[in-house]
Amino acid sequence: MTATKCSYFLFFHSFSIELTLLKHKEYIDMRNGLSKDLIARVLGSAPKYTIEQLEEMFPQRNLPDGAFVTRVAPSPTGFMHLGTLYQMMIAKKLAQQSDGVFMLRIEDTDTKREVQGAVDVILKCADSFGLQPDEGPTYGGEYGSYYQSERKDVYHSVVAELLERGLAYPCFLSAEEMEDIRNKQKAAGWGTGIYGEWARDRDLTEEEIVARLDSGLVPSIRLYSTGNKDNKIFYNDKVRGRLAFPENEEDIVLIKSNDGLPTYHFAHLCDDHFMRTTLVQRGEEWLSSLNLHLQLFRMMGWQNPEYVHVATINKLDEQTGNSRKLSKRTDPEANTMHYLIAGWPVEAVLNYLYNIVASGFEEEKNKKPDTTIWNYPLRIKKIPTSSALFNTDKLEWWAKEFIGSLPVPELVARVVAWANEYGTDANKMQVADVDYLTGVLGIERDNPKRVRKDFITWSQTLENVAFFWDELFVANTEYEFNSDALRAFLATYNPADDKDTWWAKIVAVAESLGIKNGDVAMNLRVALSGRTNTPDLYSIMSVMGGDRVKKRIEGAVK
RNA sequence: GGCCCCAUCGUCUAGCGGUUAGGACAUCAGAUUCUCAUUCUGGCAACACGGGUUCGAUUCCCGUUGGGGCUGCCA
Incomplete structure (x- = not known):
């Protein structure tokens, strides 16, 4: 039963593709594209390459069967979202486990949002988290440039082909005019966008185009969409299974007028085709433009990559109680x-x-x-x-x-590395004497089954043990010390004592004063650390050393 | 508004027609301990709702509700 249904849909799927292709062909016959001269004028210069040349420049990759070519394409905004790290990890992992290739591509097509040093942030994060790409800025690769802003020739060459085939057209709509269209559409309750009757310039004659160019207008290049939203298209997502969307009927922008750079959709088409990406894994916010992307690949007669849409990581909004983006x-x-x-x-x-x-x-x-x-x-x-x-x-x-799983020398190395790069001056002071730091961080770490687990971050680790340094030690002024107990302990204290002897002395002090063993220990604990909860007292004293211990206890005695 | 995606403990999830619905985090008890942290034992806690399909639905289908996304010359 399920099988019948499935094959029915498969049949229907390919059938609808046929239909679409047929329509394109009919349309291409009916409609002439732009002449080469006009295309050169519209784009500012003649396209540098033919599609065939590009195919040769970026040949199919020679990879084992089942190898995935993945990619992450962040925008350099000066801020790297955790979601981007998440995507990088997935993309790298998918490539790694299939002996494929993981690429990093900088999506710097929005010149308005460009921020200095933003690419460094991305590279720094990738590197620090061990998610270095196989190909990307500073990593090299045969399919570059890995900056979209440097791939204009590729985009223009592809769009020239579409212009020539009548599948794209120069559009002279101004921002104000589009705003106006949007408002009208909203007021009427229609979908917003440039489609159907609203696509004013889609059938301009060459003369009309020339006239507008002559008057100094710079066009954007729009898709000449032949889709019909009443038709359904289907796609088998690698994770979600069969997905259904209406056909795209919007004449979306392919090339922007202000800088001649592509929009995301067009860049995705050109880059993932010529970089030979086989698996596009991306956030689920892209799900609703999948119909458009599939349409673009079909128009070019290219095999589309496989898609995986990954759910985003959200956060519980305290105010509304709802889930929302980080x-x-x-x-x-x-x-x-x-x-x-x-x-x-x-x-x-x-x-x-x-x-x-x-x-x-x-x-x-x-x-x-x-x-x-x-x-x-x-x-x-x-x-x-x-x-x-x-x-x-x-x-x-x-x-x-x-x-907790880190051996002491590695723990120390990690803390030192962090402090030197990101730490405060106090932190740097703490890591200056590595032997002392090793002693401090080594406390209660001998038994791998019972390791303390109170360290969370490198900074919190150093903060947690700050009392070991005289410069950072803060005496406890709240606690009411039993000076008799402290004095009594000090009188018998010998730094060379082993743990049993040491404890016997504490018990003796407690007995002589008629108080609990724990009370004596607590007095010592607070005197030494300023805190009421610490790791093993004997270890602390051993690490601190006799002089420091004596000084602290004397400081507490009044 | 239109279109699309999603729905198991508070959270992350396992489950893929028949289970006492399993695990982890968090939380709560108890044991161990010089305090804390560990470690160990145990407890609380979920299939959003309504229709189908089926001998039987958490699982398949439809709807409702709820959440998220898209609806830009941002990605």
Whole structure:
């Protein structure tokens, strides 16, 4: 029954494609494209390449069967969203596990939003999280440039072909005119956009086009859409299965008038074709333009890449109680750099994100601690379709687990590296004496089964143990010390004592004063650390050393 | 408004027609401990709703509701 239905739809699917293609052909016959001379004038210069030349310049990749060529294409806005990191991780993983290629492409087609140094932020994040692309800015590759702003020749060459075939046209609508159209459409309750009757310039004669160019107008290039929204098109998403959309009927902009650069849709067509991308994995916000993208690939007669639309990571809005996008403005956790600056272990962030997209990961890692995101497979079909809520508690748990699993020398190395790059002056002072730091961070880490798990980030780690440094130690002025107990302990204190001897002395002090062992320990604890909760007291004293211990206890005695 | 996507404990999820609906985080008890953190034991907690299909639905179909997205010469 299901099988019958399925094949029916498959049949229907290919049937509707045939229909569309047929329509294009009819239309191409009916409608003449622009002459080569006019195309050169419209674009500002003649296209540099033919499609055939481009196909030769960027040949099919020679990769093993089943290898995915993936890509992430962030815009350089000076801010890298956590969602971009998430996509990078998925794209790299998909390429890695299939012996494919992971590309980073800079989507810098919006000259208005360009920010200095923004590409560095993206590269810095990719590098810090171990998500270096195989191809991309500074990484090289045969399919560049990996900056869209440097690929104008490619876009213009492709659009020239569409202009020639009558599948695109120069449009002279001004911003005001389009605003006007939008308002009218809204008022009438119609869909907004340039389509059908609203596409004023779609059938301009060559003379009319020339006249407008002569008057100094610069056109955008629009798609000459022959779609009909009453027709359905289908696509089999790698995760979501069969998806149905109305055909696109909008004459969307392909090339912008102000800078001659492409819009996202057109760049996606040209770049992912000529970079030979095989799997476009992207946020689910792109789902609703899939019909358009499929249409573009069909127009060019190109095989479209496979698509995977990944659910975004959201956050619970405290105000409304609803789920919403991680906000660049109000949520620090939306910013990838935030994790680096605050000193989150990158592995913890990645583990957290990876468990969302590959849900069996955590359980497997529990069984086999050697499991990493690189040796646990990402099953495309298991990529979640509904958006997850960002959960700081869970991230903290991953961080505690990760830091807890680190051998002391590595823990020290990581803390030192962080402090030197992002730390405060106090932090830098703390890591200056590596031997002392090693002692401090080594406390209660001998037994791998019972490691303390109170370190979350590198910065919080240093803050947590700040009392070990005299410069950062803050004496507790609230606590009511039992000076007799402190004095009594000091009288018998010997830094060379082993733990049993040391404890016996505490018990002796408690007995002589008729108080509990714990009270004596607590007095010492507060005197030494200023806090009422610390790791093992004996270890603290050992690390601090006899002189510092004596000084602190004397300081507490009044 | 139109179109599209989504729906299992508070959160992330397992499940792919028959299960006491499993795990993890969080939370709550208890044990261990010089405090804290660990570690161990246990508890609370979910199939949004309504129709179908079926001997049988959390699972398949339709609808409702709810949430999210798109509706830009931003991506």
